[in-house]
Amino acid sequence: MARAELMNFDAALDQFEPVIGLEVHVELNTRTKMFSSSPNPANSQFHSAEPNTLITPVCLGLPGSLPVVNETAVRYSISLGLALGCSIAASSRFARKNYFYPDLAKNYQISQSDEPIAFDGGVEVELDGGRTIVVPIERAHMEEDAGKLTHVGGATGRIQGAEYSLVDYNRAGVPLVEIVTRPIFGAEKDAPALARAYVATIRDIVLALGISEARMERGNLRCDANVSLRPRGAQQLGTRTETKNVNSLRSIERAVRYEIQRQAAILAGGGAITQETRHWHEDTGTTSAGRPKSDADDYRYFPEPDLVPVVPGAELIAELRAALPEPPAARRARLKVEWGFTDLEFQDVANGGLLAEVAATVAAGASPAAARKWWTGELTRIANATGRDVTELATPAQVAELAALVNEGTLTDRLARQALEGVIAGEGSPREIVDARGLAVVSDDGSLYAAIDEALAAQPDVLAKIRDGKVEAAGVIIGAVMRATKGTADAARVRELVLERAAAS
Ligand code: ADP
Ligand code: MG
Numbered sequence: 001m002a003r004a005e006l007m008n009f010d011a012a013l014d015q016f017e018p019v020i021g022l023e024v025h026v027e028l029n030t031r032t033k034m035f036s037s038s039p040n041p042a043n044s045q046f047h048s049a050e051p052n053t054l055i056t057p058v059c060l061g062l063p064g065s066l067p068v069v070n071e072t073a074v075r076y077s078i079s080l081g082l083a084l085g086c087s088i089a090a091s092s093r094f095a096r097k098n099y100f101y102p103d104l105a106k107n108y109q110i111s112q113s114d115e116p117i118a119f120d121g122g123v124e125v126e127l128d129g130g131r132t133i134v135v136p137i138e139r140a141h142m143e144e145d146a147g148k149l150t151h152v153g154g155a156t157g158r159i160q161g162a163e164y165s166l167v168d169y170n171r172a173g174v175p176l177v178e179i180v181t182r183p184i185f186g187a188e189k190d191a192p193a194l195a196r197a198y199v200a201t202i203r204d205i206v207l208a209l210g211i212s213e214a215r216m217e218r219g220n221l222r223c224d225a226n227v228s229l230r231p232r233g234a235q236q237l238g239t240r241t242e243t244k245n246v247n248s249l250r251s252i253e254r255a256v257r258y259e260i261q262r263q264a265a266i267l268a269g270g271g272a273i274t275q276e277t278r279h280w281h282e283d284t285g286t287t288s289a290g291r292p293k294s295d296a297d298d299y300r301y302f303p304e305p306d307l308v309p310v311v312p313g314a315e316l317i318a319e320l321r322a323a324l325p326e327p328p329a330a331r332r333a334r335l336k337v338e339w340g341f342t343d344l345e346f347q348d349v350a351n352g353g354l355l356a357e358v359a360a361t362v363a364a365g366a367s368p369a370a371a372r373k374w375w376t377g378e379l380t381r382i383a384n385a386t387g388r389d390v391t392e393l394a395t396p397a398q399v400a401e402l403a404a405l406v407n408e409g410t411l412t413d414r415l416a417r418q419a420l421e422g423v424i425a426g427e428g429s430p431r432e433i434v435d436a437r438g439l440a441v442v443s444d445d446g447s448l449y450a451a452i453d454e455a456l457a458a459q460p461d462v463l464a465k466i467r468d469g470k471v472e473a474a475g476v477i478i479g480a481v482m483r484a485t486k487g488t489a490d491a492a493r494v495r496e497l498v499l500e501r502a503a504a505s
Helices: 009-015 071-083 188-209 249-268 314-322 328-339 343-351 355-363 368-386 396-407 413-424 430-437 445-458 460-467 471-484 491-504
Strands: 016-027 095-098 108-111 118-126 132-144 148-152 164-168 175-181 221-231 241-246 276-281 286-292
Touching: 009 016, 009 188, 009 249, 016 188, 016 249, 071 118, 071 132, 071 175, 071 188, 071 314, 108 132, 118 188, 118 328, 132 188, 188 221, 188 249, 188 328, 221 249, 241 249, 241 286, 249 276, 249 286, 328 343, 328 355, 328 368, 343 355, 343 368, 355 368, 355 396, 368 396, 368 413, 396 413, 396 430, 413 430, 445 460, 445 471, 445 491, 460 471, 460 491, 471 491
Parallel strands: 241 276
Antiparallel strands: 016 175, 016 221, 095 108, 118 132, 132 175, 148 164, 221 241, 276 286
16 A cells, blocks of 8 residues: 555544554574574574575484474573563473475474463563553464575565575574564554564563574564554454564564554545555565465464473472563663663663663773763764664774773774774774774874974964964964874864964974
């Protein structure tokens, strides 16, 4: 639907109540996969492996190969379930979800169906304005990821119109937890923002647990957004659509908002919503129809006969519960006070996904203000300009060192940005770069005299003007000195010295 045909968002909210449901897939960063000893590409250590190099007979479903459950993945799943406020099943089972598609060589995915490891939870999600909503969690279950297909030769990258497809089984068997919410009511006009904030909260939780790299652009965290509308006052839920794999926080918010406006236009025009999956298009900010999807998709689930039930035992659950990190909402509130940030300053950091970086930079000795300034300022600017991930550009320790160099007067802000360039280019630590590039502020007057005297001698007419009291002419000399010292001199001090030398010569 073209944007012009959408119903205005506020008008849509006047007539309809939005209901959303979110499915989030989290790739766990265990060293090996869910059911095999193959290295796990969702662990950044193995992220850049060549296609089809991280595979075993189990990943390929070869005859005679048998799955073995990864104990760490089970522990991570239980920790995540507990952090989501869920009950943990005393016994839960794996099931086969049968379908044919070449992204899984076995023709079924090992998942969990009627016996998920975690169920009945709730997550407190805070919106920008401070409003808090508890999102009800239906279940969190363990499963394996599928391989990746690349459709080559078409205009869209989809299978339609492609000449051939490539399959990479590295991702086949990566441990996943799928977290499914119950339908969420009452968010009203905040529904799009809530969808975004919910996924951001899940990201914070898994990062705090250390169980996933949680990078959306790499598919470590993927969200399907279900949206339906019902007329104000209606009891029955409307027909939902499921927008698949929206891969940034911003897109989730946009996609939910778009679906509300699209569905409202159809319903108000007397039409009906088709229950289907939809694809999000980042460039146009619209969704388009995927495949029809009934509630009765029959995957012929049946218990996985090759795996015994998972029976964690009360002791393990208690151990993992005791080890849970501070919940994200409490942590944010604490950090905001400790750092002395205003609401806006804190939101800047939190919305930029930089809480962990700023915290680590402060822990490495920087002031909270300096840590915030570098991460949300220059580093974010460079990340946006180069399309790189901001956390990849520099480490918290490097940023803290840079802040220390500014603080002790070795670098001005401008020189520090040059040193940062060096850090990003991989030239070493900030101090090494300051030495190698000769960036330190020249503060001893002795080394400035030579440059000043040389500049004055080269331009006798300027010298004469300064002597005649035309001090504005000093700018030319100051400029020459700054060039000669490659910008490392303190310009105010140079000015004082130029006037002093001119008078004395
Ligand atoms: P599927 O197999 O279609 O992915 P799931 O149960 O895994 O089904 O997920 C469906 C999601 O959609 C859940 O989050 C659920 O709460 C939500 N949902 C179900 N019905 C509606 C509806 N009418 N409107 C909005 N969300 C819904
Ligand atoms: Mg689902």
